[in-house]
Amino acid sequence: VTATGREALRYGLQALRALGLRLTELAQMSPLSVATLKRHTRSLDPSLAAEGASLEKLSLQSKEALTLVWVHAIARGRPLAPPVPQRAFLDFFCSVCLTRSSRPSPSDGLVERDRTGGWPADLTEALVYGLQTCERGAGVCASAPARFAALLLALRVHPWEAYSFVIGEIAPQRWWVRTCLGCERDVVTEAASTRLCVPCRARSRRSTSHPMGAPGGPHLHRRSVTWT
Ligand SMILES: [Zn+2]
Ligand SMILES: [Zn+2]
Numbered sequence: 001v002t003a004t005g006r007e008a009l010r011y012g013l014q015a016l017r018a019l020g021l022r023l024t025e026l027a028q029m030s031p032l033s034v035a036t037l038k039r040h041t042r043s044l045d046p047s048l049a050a051e052g053a054s055l056e057k058l059s060l061q062s063k064e065a066l067t068l069v070w071v072h073a074i075a076r077g078r079p080l081a082p083p084v085p086q087r088a089f090l091d092f093f094c095s096v097c098l099t100r101s102s103r104p105s106p107s108d109g110l111v112e113r114d115r116t117g118g119w120p121a122d123l124t125e126a127l128v129y130g131l132q133t134c135e136r137g138a139g140v141c142a143s144a145p146a147r148f149a150a151l152l153l154a155l156r157v158h159p160w161e162a163y164s165f166v167i168g169e170i171a172p173q174r175w176w177v178r179t180c181l182g183c184e185r186d187v188v189t190e191a192a193s194t195r196l197c198v199p200c201r202a203r204s205r206r207s208t209s210h211p212m213g214a215p216g217g218p219h220l221h222r223r224s225v226t227w228t
Pocket of ligand 1: 094095096097098131134140141142143144
């Protein structure tokens, strides 16, 4: 990781801490050690900390937004196998690092090679610098912390809730992009084995039962999203 990438990574990690993520929680989602994380998140932006205090619980809308971010921005519509078992969330929440084959060693994250980097002005800059580092093949994803923090701010949701939802309900195994065998459109389905979009499934069933799956309650898993 270059100095620029390192500072982008540190900026993102500090933002996540400022938004209310505990050190132990951050350690669970990062490939870096607790000691490393602690060292690099000592100073926190007070304005971000104020933002963190006003974040809210996950709504159905924010769950759908997180799902679409995963499918479109991170997975980029690619049918995916689970990347690497036990891979840390903040090392694959990135379209570049998602398909990186090897798991980095924890010490690989914040190695100092040069001192020409600059402290990012904001999350957007950290995200851009981090992504440039990812594209050069960093050992640890440099952009995911800033990306996740920016997403939390945009959706106004608590970091740990958003993380638990993404890990448990979306990435990397629950949602798949497939070509519907019936109409040949690209569809996002809840399982790799589902090869028909909702309308085609309903048609093939030719039954009077509910074409959208079980009625009532949240249907995030039972609904397919289509686009052209
Ligand atoms: Zn990355
Ligand atoms: Zn179809």
